[in-house]
Amino acid sequence: MATMARFLLLVVLFAAVGSAVTAAEQMERGSPEAEAAALREFKSALVDIDGRLSNWDDAAGGGGPCQWPGIACSVAREVTGVTLHGLGLGGALSAAVCALPRLAVLNVSKNALSGPVPAGLAACRALEVLDLSTNSFHGAIPQELCGLPYLRRLFLSENLLSGEIPAGIGNLTALEELVIYSNNLTGGIPASVRALQRLRVVRAGLNDLSGPIPVEISECASLEVLGLAQNSLAGALPRELCRLKNLTTLILWQNALTGEIPPELGNCTNLEMLALNDNAFTGGVPRELGALSMLLKLYIYRNQLDGTIPKELGSLHSAVEIDLSENKLAGVIPRELGNILTLRLLHLFENRLQGGIPPELGQLSVIRRIDLSINNLTGAIPMEFQNLTGLEYLQLFDNQKSMVPSLLCWEPAAHSRCSTCRTTG
Numbered sequence: 001m002a003t004m005a006r007f008l009l010l011v012v013l014f015a016a017v018g019s020a021v022t023a024a025e026q027m028e029r030g031s032p033e034a035e036a037a038a039l040r041e042f043k044s045a046l047v048d049i050d051g052r053l054s055n056w057d058d059a060a061g062g063g064g065p066c067q068w069p070g071i072a073c074s075v076a077r078e079v080t081g082v083t084l085h086g087l088g089l090g091g092a093l094s095a096a097v098c099a100l101p102r103l104a105v106l107n108v109s110k111n112a113l114s115g116p117v118p119a120g121l122a123a124c125r126a127l128e129v130l131d132l133s134t135n136s137f138h139g140a141i142p143q144e145l146c147g148l149p150y151l152r153r154l155f156l157s158e159n160l161l162s163g164e165i166p167a168g169i170g171n172l173t174a175l176e177e178l179v180i181y182s183n184n185l186t187g188g189i190p191a192s193v194r195a196l197q198r199l200r201v202v203r204a205g206l207n208d209l210s211g212p213i214p215v216e217i218s219e220c221a222s223l224e225v226l227g228l229a230q231n232s233l234a235g236a237l238p239r240e241l242c243r244l245k246n247l248t249t250l251i252l253w254q255n256a257l258t259g260e261i262p263p264e265l266g267n268c269t270n271l272e273m274l275a276l277n278d279n280a281f282t283g284g285v286p287r288e289l290g291a292l293s294m295l296l297k298l299y300i301y302r303n304q305l306d307g308t309i310p311k312e313l314g315s316l317h318s319a320v321e322i323d324l325s326e327n328k329l330a331g332v333i334p335r336e337l338g339n340i341l342t343l344r345l346l347h348l349f350e351n352r353l354q355g356g357i358p359p360e361l362g363q364l365s366v367i368r369r370i371d372l373s374i375n376n377l378t379g380a381i382p383m384e385f386q387n388l389t390g391l392e393y394l395q396l397f398d399n400q401k402s403m404v405p406s407l408l409c410w411e412p413a414a415h416s417r418c419s420t421c422r423t424t425g
Contacts, residue, residue: 028067032064035079037101039065042082046113047090049061074102081105085131089113093132093349095120109155117161119144131155133179138162141180155178157203161185165209178200181227185209189228194219205229205251212236213252218243227251229275234258237276251298256277261300263288275299277323285324287312294318301325301347309348311336321345325371325380328352333372335360343367349395350374357396359384371395 043056055068068206072081079100080408085107092115103124112161114136121130122144130145133155140163141156148401161183169178170192178196181203188211193199199220205227212235213228233255241247242264248271257279265274266288274292277299284307285300297315313322314336321344322337329351337346338360343400344367353375361370362384369392377399385391 025209031118031380032066032077035080035100038096039068039071039073039079041096041099045092045094045096049090050088052087052089053084054255059273060347078102081107083107086110093121093137095123098123098125100124100203101401102126105129105131106132108135110134112136113216114138116140117142117145117156119265122147124148125150127151128174129153129155132159134158139408140164141166141185143168148172150174152198153179156183158182164188165190166202166325170194172196173198175199179203180207182206183417187211188216189217193217196220198222198418200246201225203227205231207231213238213257215240217241219246222245223247225249225251228255229253231255236260237262238282239264241265244268245270248269248294248342249273251275256280258282260284261286261289261305265289266291269293271295276303277303281305283307285310285313286328289313290315292316297321299323301327304312308332308346309334309337309353313337314339316340317342319343321373323347325352326350330354332356333358333361333377336359338363341365345369347371348375350359353377355379361385362387364388365390369390370391374398376400 038310039056042168045051053069065071065079066077069268070082071079071085074080080102081104081113089111091113093108093113095118098121099102104126105183106124106127107129108315109131112135115133115138116139119142127148127343128150130151136159138160140198141161143166145240146166148169152174153176155177162185165185166189167190169190173195175196176198177200185207187209189209192213200222202223209231210233213233215238218240220237224246225248229251234257236259237257239262247268250271253275260283261276261281267288269292271292273293273296281303282305284305287310290310296318301323307329308331309324309329314334317340319340319357320342325347331371332351332355333348335358338358341364343364346367349371355377356379357372357377362382367388368390373395
């Protein structure tokens with residue numbers, strides 16, 4: 001009997017231990033009750049005047065958080081996502097949401113949330129996507145966010161954030177997209193970005209970032225989009241950017257960049273858009289850019305370029321728009337530009353170009369806009385322009401007095417704007 005009693009006691013003890021382990025595992029995983037409580041605490045900081053989250057209560061949400069609007073769950077019914085995009089929410093962002101141990105996505109974009117970005121979001125250790133864009137958050141980007149080990153996408157654009165990009169940004173080694181445009185960020189771009197080997201997209205325009213573009217950014221081997229327009233970046237454009245073999249988009253317009261445009265950019269053979277306009281670049285247009293066979297848009301207008309237009313640009317067989325206007329470019333318009341049969345826009349106005357208009361431009365069968373005004377061009381308008389049946393905008397004024405053919409009376413398209421008659425002697 002004593003042996004049997006001891007046996008039953010052991011069975012009871014093992015059952016109790018097993019039950020305790022199961023309870024501990026549930027606590028670790030996050031019980032539905034605990035997750036519901038965390039979400040309600042998170043909601044308590046919000047102002048939901050339209051009642052979009054009214055189901056987040058006991059009466060209407062009896063099915064648990066997985067049935068609530070904006071909540072995504074795993075097959076194990078653990079909350080993995082909170083997506084409250086565009087619900088007209090006000091109030092503040094609470095870090096109470098980090099009590100959800102499997103939370104991978106937090107998206108509260110396009111609302112009217114305000115206050116600082118909570119440093120406590122660093123406790124969301126499983127977070128992969130943090131989207132706080134298009135709100136009214138202010139203050140600095142918390143340095144603590146740089147400790148999120150799995151963060152792949154950080155979207156903070158269109159807020160009122162100030163201060164500098166955290167120096168520890170390089171600790172986000174899983175980061176693929178950094179979108180922080182349209183804020184009030186200042187200071188330089190941290191050299192620690194060199195550690196972001198998975199980074200594909202940087203969009204940091206419309207801030208007040210200053211200093212040089214760091215050479216270290218050329219070590220982000222996966223980078224596809226680099227957008228830094230409308231800042232106060234200065235100095236030379238690093239030649240080392242040619243290492244970015246996956247780069248498709250380089251948008252640096254409206255900064256204070258100086259020096260020559262690096263010819264090495266011709267090695268970025270996947271480039272589709274190159275926007276360097278509204279800077280202070282000098283020298284010529286590198287002939288090496290003609291190697292960018294996938295380039296669609298080339299914008300280098302409003303700089304201080306004083307060289308010539310290289311004939312190699314005629315090899316840009318995918319180009320749709322080329323704008324080199326408002327520089328000091330001299331020499332002739334290369335006839336090779338007529339080989340770009342995809343071209344819809346060609347702006348070369350306000351330069352110092354000489355010679356005649358190449359008849360080969362009459363081969364541009366899909367061209368819509370041509371502006372060659374305010375140069376020193378001479379000679380007649382090519383009769384080949386009669387072939388440009390889709391031309392809607394043609395500007396040739398303020399050039400040298402030309403022998404103008406009867407072509408001037410022709411209107412190439414129903415809604416064309418043609419100002420060819422205004423010439424000066």
